[in-house]
Amino acid sequence: MENKREIFHILTRRFGLLNKNCCSIGSFEISTIQSHILYEIDKQHAPSMQQIAEALAMDITTFSRQIQTLIKMDLVKKTPSSQDKRVSILNLTTPGKFVATTIEESMNAYLEEVFSHMNDSEKETVLRSIQLLNVAMSKSTVCCTPIF
Numbered sequence: 001m002e003n004k005r006e007i008f009h010i011l012t013r014r015f016g017l018l019n020k021n022c023c024s025i026g027s028f029e030i031s032t033i034q035s036h037i038l039y040e041i042d043k044q045h046a047p048s049m050q051q052i053a054e055a056l057a058m059d060i061t062t063f064s065r066q067i068q069t070l071i072k073m074d075l076v077k078k079t080p081s082s083q084d085k086r087v088s089i090l091n092l093t094t095p096g097k098f099v100a101t102t103i104e105e106s107m108n109a110y111l112e113e114v115f116s117h118m119n120d121s122e123k124e125t126v127l128r129s130i131q132l133l134n135v136a137m138s139k140s141t142v143c144c145t146p147i148f
Helices: 004-022 032-043 049-055 060-072 094-115 120-139
Strands: 076-080 088-092
Touching: 032 049, 032 060, 032 076, 032 088, 032 094, 049 060, 049 088, 060 076, 088 094
Parallel strands: none
Antiparallel strands: 076 088
């Protein structure tokens, strides 16, 4: 078997190239991290800034700068929580939802194309293996906090 690190390095590099190529939507140039932020906001129901920052394992200062950029691009709206005014709630704007959906469709199309080179058994094996790896990583004391 090949070097484990090399296998992950190649996979990460290929996904990085994919992210770099897929995130120009209309007049919007979306960075990889901005794509991840839009995805998390879209996935969760009216999340707080802290919830999204934690889900992405970002420090709040860096995250806050990214949110300000997305607000200026009119992709994200930030409003004070009705329960606690110190907490900011994030929502996608209509253009933000369009960009998130377009990126989602692009990623799904790419993954469908990748999986089209495998038979059903191979696809199932790969997906099950990735799920097992995600669970194992969430239990690791070395690096990764659960992101479920």
